Amino acid sequence: MKEQNIKIDLATTKKQKPAADQLVFGKQFTDHMFVADYTEGKGWHDKRIVPYEPITLDPSAMIFHYGQTVFEGLKAYMGQDGSIRLFRPEKNMERLNKSSNRLSMPKVDEALALEALKKLITIDKDWIPNAEGTSLYIRPFMISTESNLSVSPSKKYRFMIILSPVGAYYKEGINPVKILVENEYIRAVAGGTGTAKTAGNYAASLKAQEEADQKGFSQVLWLDGVEKKFVEEVGSMNIFFKINGEIVTPALNGSILEGVTRNSIIQVLKHWGMRVKERKISMKEVQEAHHNGQLEEAFGTGTAAVISPIGELNWEGEEMVVNEGKTGEISKKLYETLTGIQLGKLEDPFDWVVELPKESSVK
Template sequence: MKDLQIETIINQNRKPIPEADQLGFGQYFTDHMFLMDYTEGQGWHDPRIVPYQPLQLDPSCMVFHYAQTVFEGMKAYLTKDEEVLLFRPDQNFKRLNNSNDRLCIPHIDEEFALEALKQLIKLDRDWIPSAPGTSLYIRPFIISTEPHLGVHPSHNYLFIIILSPVGSYYKEGLNPVKIAVEKNYVRTVVGGTGTAKTGGNYASSLKAQEESGKVGYSQVLWLDGRENKYIEEVGSMNIFFKVNGEVITPALNGSILAGITRDSIIQLLKHWNVPVTERKISMDEVIQAYRDGLLEEAFGTGTAAVISPIGEFFYQDEKMVVNNGEIGKLSKELYDTLTGIQNGIKQDPFGWSVKL
């Protein structure tokens, strides 16, 4: 597969690039995209970079009926020296293959995928925004394309990478968000697809998110699907609590997505000698810590938002305001350090950044 040549068709009708203050998140897309096909018996083939355009798919494509699809999210950053940096892209493609395993999708060659991504970004380099807090969001995804109605793994797939210049994921930016703890709905369970980054996980979360939004909460915090007791993750983020000087995050238990930002935060905390523990943590424990005055900070982590401080939890008709609804000192330090590494401003002692 490494010997495959990537055909490139240049877009002759370039789109206007939006200003940084217009970006929002996921609203604009660059001039080109990467495509590659999979055919059973032939493997992955025909890699190409083409103008960004609608896809032509048969109405019976299996992805529409059985949701056999996976995706990733990563970012490219423009440094003050005009260099382009990727943040741990090898881990994203590794996780994409982990998702492929769970959804019965053939593995991609991770090194080839990274090379294809680099070529795509070089072609659309002018779309990378440079204003503070902005970046180029990268969305690799795979869909099943066999035109057949029948429940079985597809024999055909399409691997696609699209790019989108973005600003802040949440309208609040780095200001603390309000989170509702979900008690009625379940996102996933151990043995399900929670460890895979697949569309169905997000579709199943929409109802709870819609209901929480109606009462002023940005996201929901999911509890485990069996006992409805232990904290798992926020809709689009992993979650951390700082309790009496110790940082606690739910352990990866088979239903929680292994976030790359999550792993980076854990490594940073250990590097700083801040006590950090991965373990089961119940909502009751968090409530008790709050009532005892020991819940110092809470924050979510993810590629899109990086660090999102949590200023309030709503649980069983009770509001719990964390750190007076303000961003905590540790949350701010983690955000500044991680984004500093990503943007090439701060030293990267971990070797996470990859230059284009």
Template structure:
């Protein structure tokens, strides 16, 4: 693979959006990173170029067989005008695990991370500085070969785009409502649930539409076999605080290995708060709610960071958790992890990486 990164600067910069109206994933910066793959050349021609549409043949295999993976991470501004990434090496490690599952050639994680830093430096002025905002980073790989055979492609393209964003949920750190899904299945062991691939997400749209009709923000998925055990929320891993102990579903071959999830577990352990990874059934959650031992529930993910769960709707039963208030632990976790991400608090775990 050619290690020489080419940079072509945009000559007509775009107007930047107002920081109070960013939303999530609506605006994109002036540049993007692109790199191609061919089975005979490996990954080659890495470049930062002006943000532009991509042109693909109608027979490009991505359109027909969905061979694609992606990641999501963020760049955060600090009060002293530095830019921090949060555990970015873990995102590129996970991207390669997704590539492995989808039969996509692996990337050089260190090189792509260094190229990302160059991209961010070029578009640094796009990083918003208002409270709760950040620069969202979306690396993705698509199969580009023109062929309708059912097999892995011989050519691919890796692209990284950047988007200034506000809160993922309109509620922000305020508790959200979640609908427990029993009809549809998100993933099963041996499937692609552990990979970040496009089909995992669009397959949840029907359940999400049903949740939205009931006034809920997201879907809580149960296991695909027994429809009994809690797995994850559509865009987050999930945690329950029961009798002082924090419980999260164990990684079982169908749950995405969240980087925020990993960080929360490490942080709770460091704080001396009991945290366990194990199977937890929705009936156990319901029982703990009914006997008043369910103290808090929250989701974790790059987009939302920490999102308190104020309501679970299961088969017509409405569980109002902590009187739909943000719990003390959820608040402390949110303030601690975002404080580290933005450089407002010390980083004893050495999680942040400065872009320089």
């Protein structure tokens, strides 16, 4: 996937850009997209940046029948100095290939895919909003495209990157949410696809989320798929607890997605000198910590929200209010620190941010 071989076909008609206060997640898309095709024996070919448009696939394309698809999610930010900033994009491409491997899909060249991403963002840089809390959401994804109903890995694939300007995840600051602990449905099990970012995992979560919505909860807390007693993830985010001064997050166990934000949070906490443990944690332990007054904070972490404080956990009918339903000190500090690094408001001691040249242009 050599960058210099990317063909560029610029849109002749540009879309009207939405106002910053009208941005919602995943509803509007920029003028262009990156596309590359893969054929077994030939590798990746026909790499191009083209106007954003619908794609045409045969009804027998294997994506529709056997679900070979992986995706990623990251953001581009407009820094306070006018620079275009990406937050640890190499980690997303690395995880994309881990997901691809689990789904028997071909790898992309991570470095060159990043170059294609940068070129696409450069072309559509005017779409990056600069209002408080806004960003350009980036969705790289791959689908199987071979026309074949045999149950086997596809021999043809398409890799694409699309961009979407998004508003602030929280309209009025970061507010704690109510979480329902899920006892019936499971998200994933070790040996399954829980460690891959693939569509089937999200489709399987929708029923539990729908039922939680009907009961007035924002998200579900997933338990392990074997014993249904150990905490795994919250919604589509990783989860952290502050118990008696120590930060605890479930250890990666073969069914938990390795979040880029999760990894970043752990590094920041250790940088601050805080005690952080990656280990098994049961709902019984969380409940006992609450009863003992030691459950000080709980929060989810992910690309979209960065930090999502948890104000209440409902497990088997018991309402466990966390930190009086208020945003905790650590949750708030982590949110301000990560967003500060992403926007260039704070120093980046980890060398996480990748800046695009301010005067870059398309040739």
